[in-house]
Amino acid sequence: MNLNMSLGQYYPGSSILHRADPRTKILVSVSFMILAFVAGSFYEFAILALFVACAVAASGIPPLVVLRSVKPILPLIIFASVINIFMVQGEPFFRLWIIAPTREGLQLALKMAARISMIILGGSSLMIFTTTPIMLTDGVESLLNPLKRIRVPVHELAMMMTIALRFIPTLIEEADKIMRAQASRGADFNEGKLLDRARSFIPIIIPLFVSAFRRADDLANAMEARCYRGGEGRTKLRQLRMTWLDACVLAAFAALAAVFIAIRMRGAFNQYFILIK
Numbered sequence: 001m002n003l004n005m006s007l008g009q010y011y012p013g014s015s016i017l018h019r020a021d022p023r024t025k026i027l028v029s030v031s032f033m034i035l036a037f038v039a040g041s042f043y044e045f046a047i048l049a050l051f052v053a054c055a056v057a058a059s060g061i062p063p064l065v066v067l068r069s070v071k072p073i074l075p076l077i078i079f080a081s082v083i084n085i086f087m088v089q090g091e092p093f094f095r096l097w098i099i100a101p102t103r104e105g106l107q108l109a110l111k112m113a114a115r116i117s118m119i120i121l122g123g124s125s126l127m128i129f130t131t132t133p134i135m136l137t138d139g140v141e142s143l144l145n146p147l148k149r150i151r152v153p154v155h156e157l158a159m160m161m162t163i164a165l166r167f168i169p170t171l172i173e174e175a176d177k178i179m180r181a182q183a184s185r186g187a188d189f190n191e192g193k194l195l196d197r198a199r200s201f202i203p204i205i206i207p208l209f210v211s212a213f214r215r216a217d218d219l220a221n222a223m224e225a226r227c228y229r230g231g232e233g234r235t236k237l238r239q240l241r242m243t244w245l246d247a248c249v250l251a252a253f254a255a256l257a258a259v260f261i262a263i264r265m266r267g268a269f270n271q272y273f274i275l276i277k
Contacts, residue, residue, distance in 0.1 A: 010132055011167045015060040016245055017130040022139025024246040025127045028253045033123040035260055043263050045114045052122040061129055069125035070117055077116055081109035116129045128165065135238075137162040142240055146180050163219070167212075174211050178204050 012018075017025065032048070039045050056066050070077075088105035131139070140158040148154050182203055 009129070011059075011061050011065065011129040012068050013060045013130065015058060017055065017059040017126065019239055019245055020130075021242045021246045022131050022135045023142055023240060024242065025131055026136075026139050029123050029127045030248060031257070033119050034124060035224065035257065036118040038264075039115060039118075039260075040111070041263070043110075044260060045111070045118065047256065048118045048122065048265065049114075051253075052118065052126075054252070055122065055126055056095050059126060059130055061126075066121060066125055066129065070120050073116065077113050081113055084109040084112060092112065112167065132257070133162050133166050136165075138238075138240055167215075170215065171212060175204060175208050178207050178211075196227060198211055219220065 003028055032051070035044075036048055039048060059066075085101045085105040088102055088108055092102050128136075137158045140161060141155050143155040144152070144158065
């Protein structure tokens, strides 16, 4: 079993997205997720897909590397799609006993798969691929600065989020090593009944938890050795400043949002005129 995934990894580069301010990328990513959540027609998903394709081209990251970020949730997408195809009521393609896939279920499954893929690709993966952990932490902290007035530990929250995100590829790599070691000793994770397969993963989960706690302890000791005391009184080597690159990124996303809203308004007007008639 190969667990080589690109989720949570930074891809070095010097593209426009790499050099853009992390606050710009965070705002665009969150806004893109909102558009993906409210998208309902295939035209809207096509606009989102076109924007993601342009963003991938502008980032200079190989498309296959970006597409690999969908791999962890691919089983979930397939499972949910199958459930929608066979459980949503509507006009069936065919009927075989109680099995009756419907057109409405297929449309809902395609929209759901497209929505999740757009959220992963355009909402998180590109931001993570083009932003270092330090810059991501600084960007989140800067955006959440107003919460400091109500005594919210903004710096600590940003640090926790970044560490948790960057631990994902580390734990995946560790799990892959443990599985290869177990397989070399004769363990088989692909044969037997479902319960037997679940039991076969116990020798993986336990050492993985031990390794995770050990890495967390090493990280805590390293931060303490460097006199880390939280965000109080900390200074930054690099100050965040928005440039013309950020203006270009924001303008491109504004154009996407304008086209997206125009398509939605046109659909709403068409439905309104149909109801009037």
